[in-house]
Structures are given as C-alpha cells and as structure tokens.
Amino acid sequence: MLDACGAASAEDLFAHLPDAVRLRRPLDLEPGISEYEIADYFRARAGENADGYASFLGAGVYRHYRPVLVDAVVSRGEFLTSYTPYQAEISQGTLTAIFEFQTLICQLTGMDVANASMYDGSTAVPEAAMMAARITGRHRVLAARSVHPEYREALRTYARHQGMPVEEFDYAKDSGAFDLDDLERKIDGETAAVIVQSPNFFGVIDDVGAAAEIAHARGALLIMVFTEAVSLGILAPPAGADIVAGELQSFAISPSYGGPYAGIIATRDQFVRQMPGRLVGQTVDTRGNRAFCLTLSTREQHIRREKATSNICTNQALIALMATVFMTVYGKEGLRELALQNVAKARYLAGKLQTVFTGKCFNEFVVRTGDPESINKALLKKKIVGGLPLGRFYPELADSMLICATEMTRRADMDALSDALRPRLAAEEMA
Amino acid sequence: MIRKVRTHPSQNEALLFECSSPGKRAWQLPELDVPAVDAAEALGAANVRGEIPGFPEVSEVEAIRHFTRLSSWNYSIDHGMYPLGSCTMKYNPRINEVVARMEGLAWAHPYQPESLAQGAMEVMARLESALAEITGMDAVTLQPAAGAQGELTGILLIRALLEKRGNPRRRILIPDSAHGTNPASAAIAGYTVENVKSTDAGVLDLEALARAADGDVAALMVTNPNTLGVFEANIAQAAEILHAKGAMLYMDGANMNALVGIARPGDFGVDVMHLNLHKTFSTPHGGGGPGAGPVAVKKALEPYLPTPRLKRVRGKWAWDFKRARSIGRVRAFYGNFGVTVRALAYILAHGGPGLRNATVDAVLNAVYIRKRLEPFFDLPYPSPNMHEVVFSDDRQAKLGVRTGDIAKRLIDYGFHPYTVSFPMIVHGALMIEPTETESKLELDLFIDAMISIAKEVETDPELVKHAPHSTRTSRVDEVAAARKPVLRWKPA
Numbered sequence: 001m002l003d004a005c006g007a008a009s010a011e012d013l014f015a016h017l018p019d020a021v022r023l024r025r026p027l028d029l030e031p032g033i034s035e036y037e038i039a040d041y042f043r044a045r046a047g048e049n050a051d052g053y054a055s056f057l058g059a060g061v062y063r064h065y066r067p068v069l070v071d072a073v074v075s076r077g078e079f080l081t082s083y084t085p086y087q088a089e090i091s092q093g094t095l096t097a098i099f100e101f102q103t104l105i106c107q108l109t110g111m112d113v114a115n116a117s118m119y120d121g122s123t124a125v126p127e128a129a130m131m132a133a134r135i136t137g138r139h140r141v142l143a144a145r146s147v148h149p150e151y152r153e154a155l156r157t158y159a160r161h162q163g164m165p166v167e168e169f170d171y172a173k174d175s176g177a178f179d180l181d182d183l184e185r186k187i188d189g190e191t192a193a194v195i196v197q198s199p200n201f202f203g204v205i206d207d208v209g210a211a212a213e214i215a216h217a218r219g220a221l222l223i224m225v226f227t228e229a230v231s232l233g234i235l236a237p238p239a240g241a242d243i244v245a246g247e248l249q250s251f252a253i254s255p256s257y258g259g260p261y262a263g264i265i266a267t268r269d270q271f272v273r274q275m276p277g278r279l280v281g282q283t284v285d286t287r288g289n290r291a292f293c294l295t296l297s298t299r300e301q302h303i304r305r306e307k308a309t310s311n312i313c314t315n316q317a318l319i320a321l322m323a324t325v326f327m328t329v330y331g332k333e334g335l336r337e338l339a340l341q342n343v344a345k346a347r348y349l350a351g352k353l354q355t356v357f358t359g360k361c362f363n364e365f366v367v368r369t370g371d372p373e374s375i376n377k378a379l380l381k382k383k384i385v386g387g388l389p390l391g392r393f394y395p396e397l398a399d400s401m402l403i404c405a406t407e408m409t410r411r412a413d414m415d416a417l418s419d420a421l422r423p424r425l426a427a428e429e430m431a
Numbered sequence: 432m433i434r435k436v437r438t439h440p441s442q443n444e445a446l447l448f449e450c451s452s453p454g455k456r457a458w459q460l461p462e463l464d465v466p467a468v469d470a471a472e473a474l475g476a477a478n479v480r481g482e483i484p485g486f487p488e489v490s491e492v493e494a495i496r497h498f499t500r501l502s503s504w505n506y507s508i509d510h511g512m513y514p515l516g517s518c519t520m521k522y523n524p525r526i527n528e529v530v531a532r533m534e535g536l537a538w539a540h541p542y543q544p545e546s547l548a549q550g551a552m553e554v555m556a557r558l559e560s561a562l563a564e565i566t567g568m569d570a571v572t573l574q575p576a577a578g579a580q581g582e583l584t585g586i587l588l589i590r591a592l593l594e595k596r597g598n599p600r601r602r603i604l605i606p607d608s609a610h611g612t613n614p615a616s617a618a619i620a621g622y623t624v625e626n627v628k629s630t631d632a633g634v635l636d637l638e639a640l641a642r643a644a645d646g647d648v649a650a651l652m653v654t655n656p657n658t659l660g661v662f663e664a665n666i667a668q669a670a671e672i673l674h675a676k677g678a679m680l681y682m683d684g685a686n687m688n689a690l691v692g693i694a695r696p697g698d699f700g701v702d703v704m705h706l707n708l709h710k711t712f713s714t715p716h717g718g719g720g721p722g723a724g725p726v727a728v729k730k731a732l733e734p735y736l737p738t739p740r741l742k743r744v745r746g747k748w749a750w751d752f753k754r755a756r757s758i759g760r761v762r763a764f765y766g767n768f769g770v771t772v773r774a775l776a777y778i779l780a781h782g783g784p785g786l787r788n789a790t791v792d793a794v795l796n797a798v799y800i801r802k803r804l805e806p807f808f809d810l811p812y813p814s815p816n817m818h819e820v821v822f823s824d825d826r827q828a829k830l831g832v833r834t835g836d837i838a839k840r841l842i843d844y845g846f847h848p849y850t851v852s853f854p855m856i857v858h859g860a861l862m863i864e865p866t867e868t869e870s871k872l873e874l875d876l877f878i879d880a881m882i883s884i885a886k887e888v889e890t891d892p893e894l895v896k897h898a899p900h901s902t903r904t905s906r907v908d909e910v911a912a913a914r915k916p917v918l919r920w921k922p923a
Contacts, residue, residue, distance in 0.1 A: 001795055001796075001799050001871060002795070004799055004802050004803065005795065005798045005799055005802050006802065007798070010791045010795060013791070013794050013795060013798055013815075014693055014794070016662065016664070016814075016815040017662055017664070017693070017694060018664050018667070020667060020699070021666065021667065021694045021698060021699040022693065022694055023567075023692065023693060023694055023695050023698065026692075026783050026784060026787070027564055027565060027691075027692050027783035027784075027786060027787065028564050028783065029561055029564060029565075029778065029782055029783035029786070030779070030782055030783070031782040031783065031784065031785075032779070032780055032781045032782030032784070032785040033779055033780065033782070034780075035526045035780070037779075038526055038530060038776050038779050038780055039526065039529065039530060041779065042530035042533055042536065042554075042772065042776065043533060044550070045535070045536065045550035045551070045553055045554050046533040046534065046535025046536045046550055047535055047550065048535070048549040048550030048553065049535040049536065049539045049543070049547055049548055049549070049550040049551055050535075050539065050540075050543050050544075050547035050548070051534065051535045053547070055540060055543070057540045057542050057543060059542055060763065061540055061541055061542070061764075063538070063540070067457075067458070069457070069491065069494055069495055071532070072495060073495070073498040073499075073502075074717075075528065076498075076499070076502045077507050077508070077509030077510075078502035078503065078505040078506075078507045078509065078510075079498075079502050079505065079507075079717065079718055080507070080509075080523065080528070080715045080717055081507040081508035081509045081522075081523050081715050081716065081717075082505045082506060082507040082508070082716065082717075082718045083513060083515060083518060083520055083716050083718070083719070083847065084716070084718065084719035084720075085718060085719065087506075087838075087839075087842070087847065087848050088904065088907040088909070089839065089842060089899050089902045089904050089905065089906065089907060090504075090505065090506035090842055090847065090899075090902060091504075091505055091506065091718070092501070092504035092505070092903070092904050093501040093502045093503065093504040093505035094501075094505055094718035094719070096444075096446070096501050096504070097498070097501055097718075099446070099918075099919070099920065100446060100447050100448075100920070102918055102919050103446075103448065103485070103919040103920040104447075104486070104487075106919045107483050107484060107485050107486050108483060108486075112919075113918045113919065114918075114919070116719070117720070119576035119577065119580065119721075119762060120576065120762060120763060121763070122760075122762045122763035122764075123576065123580070123761075123762050130619075148763065150760060150763035150764065151763060153759055153760040153763075154759075154760050154761060154762050154763060156759055157587070157737075157758060157759040157760055157761055158619065158761075160621075160759075161587070161590065161619075161620050161621030162619070162621065163621075205474060205475070205478050232480075233483075234470055234474065234479060234480060235474065235478055235479070235480060236477070236478055236479060236480040237480065254532075254537040254538060254769070255537070255538055255539060255540045255541065256531075256536070256537055256538075256539065256768050256769040257536070257539040257540070257541055257548065257551040257764070257765065257768040257769075258541035258763065258764025258765045258766065258768050259576065259721075259762075259764060259765075259766055259767040259768055259769065259770075260576070260720075260721035260723075260767040260768075260769050260770055262721075272916065272918070278719065279916075279918055280918070281912040281913070281916050281917055281918050282912065282917040282918075283907055283908045283909065283911045283912035283917075284907075284908055284911065285904045285905040285906060285907050285908070286897075286905040286906050286908075287905050289904065289905075291904045291907045291908075292907075293907045293909050293912050295909065295912040295913050295916060295918075296913055296916060297913075298913075300611075301579070301611040301612050301614075301615035302610075302611040302612075302853075303611070304611075304615075305611050305614040305615060305624070306614035306615055306617065306618040306624040307618075308611070308615045308618075310615070310619075311579040311580075311582065311583060311612050311615035311616040311618075311619055312577075312579055312580075313577065313578065313579045313611075313612050314577040314578060314579070314707075314709065314716075314719060314720045314721075314722040315577075315719055315720045315721075316719075316720045316721045317717050317718040317719030317720045317721075318715070318717025318718060318719075318720065318721060319717075319720070319721055321717075321718070325494070325498060327486070327487065328447060328457065328487050328489060328494050328497070328498075329457045329458050329491070329494055330457075330458045331451075331455075331456060331457065331458065331486055331487045331488045331489065332482055332483055332486040332487065332488050333456060333458075333482075333488070334456060334457075334458030334460070335483070335486070336482070336483075337458070337460055338458070338460060340467070340468065340470060341460060341463055343468050343470070343473050343474065344463055344465050344466065344467055344468045344473075345463075345465055347465075347468055347473055348465035348466065360473070360474050360475050360478065362474070376544065380544065380546075380547070385540070385543055385544065385547070388542050392752075407460065407461075410464065411464040411465055414465075
C-alpha cells in the first residue's frame with residue numbers, strides 16, 4: 001500500500017505537517033491490554049459501586065425491569081452499528097422503527113407529532129422553551145419550582161444568552177402541587193411559556209389543565225415535562241399542553257449513572273416547523289411502495305446553519321429504539337398493569353411513612369425524616385440506599401427525602417426501610 | 432470482476448400497529464406482593480386515562496420477528512465499509528458493549544452515594560485524563576451529550592472567560608468549509624456568525640482572518656484537519672493572530688482520528704475543543720446516537736467548566752458542585768456515562784502505541800484510496816490529505832451524473848455511500864473516509880466499485896442515475912415526504 005501511495009514509510013504520510021505541531025514522544029498512556037483484562041478492569045470498577053443494595057432512589061431516574069427482548073434487539077449489529085439514516089434505501093429498518101417510535105409517543109402523550117428524540121429530558125426542556133419563544137415571539141419563561149431542579153439548571157444555561165429570562169413560581173406547601181396563585185401573579189404578556197412537570201419532582205400529580213388555562217389566557221404556551229414515562233400508562237395525557245418535553249429513561253433504559261437516556265419533544269401539528277431535531281416521514285419509492293425518510297430537514301443545522309431551530313445533530317436513536325421495543329413488549333394492557341403495580345408499591349410504602357405533601361402521587365413521594373444524610377448513612381449498613389435528601393435542591397425541605405418505589409421494589413425491603421425510619425419518625429413527633 | 436454485489440432476500444413486514452390484535456401480549460409481571468389499588472381512588476378519577484388508542488398488542492415472537500425483519504433492511508458497519516467522510520465510521524468492538532452492561536455500571540443510579548459510586552467516578556476520571564493527554568489540553572468535561580452540545584459548551588466557556596475579562600464580544604468566525612453544527616451552536620450561545628472564505632488551496636486564509644479578527648471577535652471555530660481532510664498548516668499562526676486580539680481558537684474535533692498520537696491541538700494553539708466519542712473512540716453510532724461530546728480546555732478556561740466536576744478528597748472521588756465561575760449545567764447528571772465506559776474500553780485496548788497505529792492506518796487507507804481513484808475522479812484540492820479525501824463530480828456531471836447518483840449506485844456494489852455534497856466549498860463533493868479498521872481487501876473492493884461506476888457513467892449513465900437497483904426499497908421520494916408530511920401512523 002505504501003508503494004501505491006508513493007511513500008517509503010508510514011512516517012512519510014505525515015511529512016507535510018509542520019514540525020512544530022508534531023508530537024515527538026509516545027502518548028503517556030499504558031500499553032494496550034487484552035479483552036479479558038478489559039473485562040476484568042471494568043468488573044473491578046463495577047464492584048466498587050453499589051452492588052446488591054435495595055434502592056429507593058428515583059428523582060428522574062427509575063429502576064424498572066428491562067425485558068430481555070430489548071437487548072436482543074438493540075444488540076443486533078444492523079441497528080447498533082448503522083449510521084444516521086440519511087440514505088433511506090438502505091436504512092428502512094431504522095427509519096421504520098423511528099416512525100413507529102414517533103407514533104407511539106403521540107399515542108402516549110396525546111400529541112399530534114413527536115420528534116425522533118432529544119439527548120434527554122433535561123435538554124428537551126430548553127429546546128421546548130426556545131421553540132415556544134419562536135412561536136410566540138416572546139421571551140420570558142416561567143417554570144414551576146417543582147420541575148426537576150437539574151432540568152431547570154440546564155434551562156438556565158441555555159436561556160442565559162438567548163435574551164430569555166427564566167423565572168420560577170412556587171409549589172403549594174401543603175399539597176406539593178404547583179401554586180396556581182403564584183403562577184397568576186407572575187405570568188404576564190411577555191411570557192412565552194409556562195413549564196410544569198407531572199408527576200412533578202415531588203412525585204405529585206399536577207393539574208396541568210389548570211396551568212394551561214392560565215397560560216393560554218395570557219397568550220403563552222404550556223410546556224408539560226415528564227420524567228417518569230411509566231406514569232403515562234395510567235395517567236391521562238396532559239390536557240391543554242402545547243408542547244410535551246419528556247424523558248424516556250423508564251422505558252428499558254439502564255440508569256447507567258446518568259446517561260445515555262432519550263428525551264422527546266411532542267407538539268401539535270401547527271407547530272411542527274418550529275420543532276427541533278430529526279423527523280421521519282412516510283413517502284413512497286419509485287415503485288410506489290411505502291417507504292420512510294428523514295424529512296422537514298430545512299429546520300436543521302446541516303441545511304439552515306445558524307438559522308436552524310436547534311444545533312442538535314446526533315441524537316439518541318438506539319436508546320429510542322430501546323424505548324420502542326419496551327413499549328411493544330408491554331403494549332396497551334401491559335403498560336397499564338405496570339403503572340398500576342408502581343402505584344400499589346408506592347402506596348404501600350407511603351402508608352407506612354409520614355409523607356409531607358397531601359397531593360396524589362404516582363410512584364414517589366416526600367417523607368420528613370429529620371437529618372436525611374445521617375439516616376441514609378445508617379441505612380447503608382443494612383444494604384439499603386435510602387431516598388434523595390432534598391436539602392441540596394430545596395433548602396426548606398432539608399429535613400426530608402424523596403422516596404421512590406417501582407415494580408422492582410420488594411415488600412421485604414419496604415418493610416425494612418419503614419422499620420428503620422419508624423423509630424426516628426416517632427422521635428420527631430415527640431419532639 | 433466485481434466480487435461483492437449480491438441480492439439479499441428479506442421479509443415483508445407491516446408496521447407494529449398493523450400487526451396488532453386485541454389480547455395479544457409479550458409482557459409478564461410478577462404477582463403483586465402488596466395490596467392492589469383502585470386507580471381512580473389512588474390517583475383521582477379525573478387523572479386516570481382510558482386505554483391508549485392504537486398502542487401495540489403483539490406476542491413475544493411477533494415482537495422479535497418484527498424488529499429482526501426491520502433490522503435486515505439496514506446497512507451497518509457489521510455488513511461492510513462505511514466510507515462516510517467526517518463521520519469516522521469504524522468498527523465497534525463488542526467487548527465495549529459487554530462491559531457497559533455490567534450490572535454495577537449499568538444499574539448505577541446518578542444519585543447513589545459517592546461512597547458507592549467510586550467505580551463509576553474512577554472510570555470517568557481515567558477517561559478525562561486519557562483525553563487530556565491525547566489532546567494536549569489541561570482539563571476535560573464529559574458532560575456534553577454529543578458533538579453539537581460540546582460545541583455549545585465550548586463557546587459558552589469562551590463567552591464566560593471573555594465576560595470575566597470585561598467584554599464577551601459579539602462575533603464568531605467560521606470557515607465556509609465548517610460543519611453546520613458550528614454556526615448553529617454559536618448562535619445558541621448568543622453570537623453572530625461571520626463566515627470566512629478559505630484560500631484557493633482550501634485552507635484557512637490568514638490574511639482574511641487577520642482582517643476579520645478585530646476586538647469584537649470572540650473566537651474562530653475551525654476543524655483540523657479540515658473537512659477536505661487537509662491539515663491546517665497555519666493553525667499555530669492563526670492562533671497567534673487570534674490571541675493577539677484577545678480572541679480564542681475553538682477546534683471541532685470531529686476529525687481527531689487523523690491526529691491521535693501524531694499531533695495534539697493543545698500544542699498548536701487551540702484553547703478549547705470537543706471530541707466525538709462515537710467517531711474517534713469507536714462507540715457505536717446506533718442509527719443516529721447516542722454519542723458523547725467531551726470538551727477539553729486550556730487552564731484559563733477550566734474554572735468555567737460545567738458543574739459538577741470530579742475532585743479528589745482524602746483519597747476518594749467526590750463531586751464538586753460549588754464552582755462560582757461555572758457556566759452551569761448543560762444537561763442533567765454527569766454525561767453519557769455508558770458511552771464513556773465504551774470509549775475508555777477502546778483506549779485501554781489500544782494503549783498509547785495502538786492509538787497512534789490506528790491513526791497511521793486511517794491516514795494510509797485514505798491516501799491509498801486517493802491515489803487509486805485520482806485517475807477517475809477530479810480532485811479539486813491537491814494538497815496532501817490525511818484521514819479523508821474529497822473528490823468532485825465535475826467529470827461525471829458533464830455526462831449528467833451527479834455525486835448523489837454515484838453514491839446511490841455504490842449501494843448496488845454492497846457499500847454505504849460516502850458523504851454527499853459536503854463540504855460546501857467543493858461543487859458536487861464525494862467525501863470519503865475509510866477509517867483504520869478497513870483491510871486492504873475491503874478497500875480494494877470499494878475502489879473497484881468506484882472505478883466500475885466511473886466507467887458506467889461513460890457507458891450507461893441512466894443506470895447510475897436511477898440506482899440503487901438491488902435494494903428492497905428503490906429511490907425514495909424525499910420531496911413528497913416534505914411537501915405533505917406524514918409523521919405518524921393513523922388507523923385507515
């Protein structure tokens with residue numbers, strides 16, 4: 001090959017690089033290792049993480065069973081090692097699956113159109129907010145404090161240089177639902193979007209329709225966020241929402257220490273040209289057969305450059321496929337049953353503990369425990385990872401933790417948790 | 432003789448919704464070990480939905496057949512070469528998949544106590560330091576979800592530093608050969624984009640840069656090697672021009688597969704750059720993601736990196752959330768951890784010398800393709816190329832055949848097309864990147880196919896213009912799809 005290239009050595013191929021830019025020493029990295037040693041290294045790292053613990057963590061990342069079919073499908077090289085389906089004739093597998101994904105998300109959320117995925121729920125939120133600003137020509141965004149705190153942080157990072165002030169409205173201290181009066185006070189004629197989450201960060205099912213009415217009365221759009229996709233198996237789709245921005249991690253996507261997950265944006269037909277991200281559409285081939293292809297790409301960066309609706313390029317196609325297989329396996333009846341099992345487990349556990357909020361919950365809820373950090377430390381000795389201490393995000397809830405139960409949470413573990421918490425709760429009440 | 436072309440039988444398959452029938456199921460759940468609940472009572476009657484109209488109802492065997500049949504309609508790296516320029520479609524080692532699925536890693540919850548996340552944090556720390564060594568930069572964040580988000584992060588970092596120095600400035604310079612994400616990301620960071628023309632040789636024009644780089648320019652975003660596969664030999668001088676004006680140099684690391692072990696951006700004046708782990712570091716593309724877009728910076732930009740940052744406290748890893756000058760989060764949690772696991776496995780497998788060898792092979796493969804195809808296709812920019820080569824369709828266009836047609840005909844020969852019509856500075860571009868993982872055998876098959884098509888253009892142009900002929904789906908009407916969008920299935 002070197003001969004064909006007219007080169008005497010491989011080094012000649014780099015002779016045109018200026019000497020000053022060349023690295024004249026080996027990279028300071030260990031020599032390569034074999035497959036067996038690689039597995040060994042990662043097995044050791046995996047062993048340093050929580051292995052064999054019962055966990056009550058949720059807060060945007062949920063432990064749901066992953067049907068084995070999911071990995072069987074996404075491990076196929078034809079899906080795993082294919083590129084973005086720009087060449088429709090040899091990408092009909094991916095394109096068809098994405099078309100099905102878009103349809104499933106529409107059915108689930110009650111929206112008309114859904115995109116092929118966003119990075120995750122947290123980045124879907126700023127993308128939805130920017131979309132609302134384009135649609136309304138306004139720039140102010142009002143987000144409920146009960147939207148996932150890390151989603152709101154991502155929103156602020158994106159919004160800062162868009163001339164898009166982000167303000168927040170509070171939650172009701174008794175129910176944990178958003179405070180409609182505070183929303184009424186803060187919304188004005190400059191508000192592009194009101195952002196609410198349901199079930200919200202505290203697990204409480206919020207009245208999205210009521211927020212939508214207030215938003216619409218002021219000419220703003222309503223963005224509904226969800227982090228727990230399984231809840232949509234039993235909860236009514238968001239009434240009055242104009243844009244739905246959500247996270248599908250619950251649909252067979254491993255917690256994987258925070259990613260990769262898959263976000264979605266769904267909306268009404270009239271807003272489709274303001275949507276970010278890829279879309280697959282139905283068409284025909286030259287023989288008149290049904291076929292699919294990427295479409296409406298004049299919204300996207302590779303065509304529109306700085307005027308695009310978003311800078312997103314690579315999205316989460318394989319993860320969206322996981323969610324598609326998950327929705328296929330559970331289907332109409334199974335997703336409902338799965339959601340109901342989550343409700344039953346959470347209710348069982350909540351019934352044994354002292355919950356802070358009165359609002360109806362799906363599968364997580366806030367419990368006042370006294371110093372959550374020290375309680376969690378004690379629980380670790382019993383091989384239990386407790387709930388998320390809320391002080392980091394909500395100073396006023398520094399004595400509380402967010403606890404989650406899913407279909408994978410065993411009754412025995414819930415009993416152990418409530419036994420461990422009960423003496424403390426009793427002591428709190430005495431004091 | 433062309434050795435690769437073959438037809439392939441594939442199954443017909445309807446959409447999921449069309450295969451469904453009431454009562455079929457693929458799901459199983461254990462018996463509840465707690466009392467069942469009444470949905471209306473537990474959730475409030477108004478909050479409970481009826482059945483989800485149209486949602487699938489299929490059996491397990493139907494589900495797996497459905498997706499297996501769909502998969503057979505895809506081309507993939509596991510089938511053969513993917514000569515997509517700028518995309519670095521290399522083989523995805525399967526050990527990476529195995530380790531990413533290990534229970535202690537795959538089931539690690541982002542909020543589990545740091546004392547029980549040391550393994551995950553160690554993986555991230557080790558990847559950060561390997562990427563810093565590879566790029567010659569001082570610090571790395573793994574938070575960005577993909578290349579485009581890495582670009583946004585990098586530009587926000589520049590903005591934060593310039594703000595601290597008193598003026599964030601208003602413009603970002605971008606060469607006309609850049610990826611579309613560059614201007615789109617700069618716009619989200621609040622900058623106006625100014626295009627800079629390339630020289631006749633297709634590289635950065637230092638004089639034009641010096642004229643454009645005034646006190647209002649925040650940065651130049653440059654890809655190196657550029658999208659022609661040509662190393663920007665004046666990169667260090669460009670950095671000097673920018674730095675003298677208080678501006679910064681951003682490097683799009685999409686083409687880093689040409690440089691690993693050979694040259695380091697940190698050594699030629701780059702202040703901030705992103706990497707695409709799904710390109711250079713072999714994590715699977717998955718039909719369009721997930722990727723990961725780590726950002727590497729020089730020391731001056733380190734205080735502004737997204738929160739949280741890894742830090743060492745009494746011999747253990749901890750997350751540092753209190754960073755006063757940080758640009759904030761660009762997403763929830765810490766990044767696409769599962770992708771970083773795969774990338775680290777790739778780096779461990781290769782080691783320092785192996786990574787350098789991969790670069791050498793990637794460049795050798797691209798130069799070999801160039802030399803063999805030069806007699807048949809126009810090469811508008813004759814500078815030495817690195818990991819990719821860009822031809823134009825000038826010769827074939829005279830016979831009415833365009834780059835897009837040649838690309839589609841390549842499918843009939845068993846290959847994925849190259850990148851079509853990009854970069855935009857080449858009229859009718861054929862952008863070819865073989866990567867290091869293709870053998871001479873596969874390269875020769877590809878070259879034979881390209882030469883054969885070049886001859887077909889002369890003898891039977893119509894054959895090429897209506898390709899592909901061998902696929903189960905013939906040329907797709909993209910215009911109709913956009914004119915009257917059908918974006919979801921609906922019952923007839």
